[in-house]
Amino acid sequence: MDFVNRLMKSILPPQVHARLKHWVRPEGDVQWCRVIMNREVDGFVRSLDHSHLDVLEISGNRFQNRFPFGSYRAVQFPEYDVCAEPLSDGICDVVFAEQVFEHVLRPGRAAQNVFKMLRPNGIFIVSTPFLLKVHGFPTDLYRWTEHGMRQLLEDTGFERVTTASWGNRKCMFRDMSPGLTWTMYNRFWHDLSNEPQFPIVIWAIAYKPAAEKTGA
Secondary structure, eight states: HHHHHHHHHHSSOOOHHHHHHEEEEEEEEOBBHHHHHHHHHHHHHHHSSSGGEEEEESOOTTTTTOOOOOOEEEEEESSOTTTOOOHHHHHHOEEEEETTTTOOOOEEEEEHHHHHEEEEEEEEEEEEEEOOOOOSOOOOOOOHHHHHHHHHHHHHEEEEEEEEEEEOOHHHHHHHHHHHHHOOTTTTTTTOOOOOOSSSEEEEEEEEOOOOOOOO
């Protein structure tokens, strides 16, 4: 498909090529394994009252300029190591961590630092791979199922944890090639049906409690 795209780009006028590309890839240039996850997460974010939200995105900037957040900040892993310390306590309403927790050395500590950075009722949106080839950034350490991620978040103190996953064997086998390349989604060629026994990616939405719990 990449060869076809390059060929079409070389022979078609730019406007025609852009329209054709959008027709074939309405999601934009997105990895096949992330299409459903992105749709679900975007749908949730779209339902929020953006103007009052202070947002932090760890390792990436996918949400920059996509929603009218009150404030937005992106920090990059590993330059910012979320395991080391929170940026500051109680500064965020939403923290995104997309495809980064599999790379951190101490995910439990990382989750605790995210918890500290969130205000009461703050939202943590996290996604990680499961049936995905090893990809160092700089190292690749962990994999979670939905239940495993729920346990990690609940042990940290998060409540109202919801999880989901997506994968199928066609996508999994297509991506099981050497190197750090991934299959880009084409709506005419790629199946989006879900096989729950073969999750490639999992994601979770979790809330910090409205008030800190204290002992009896």
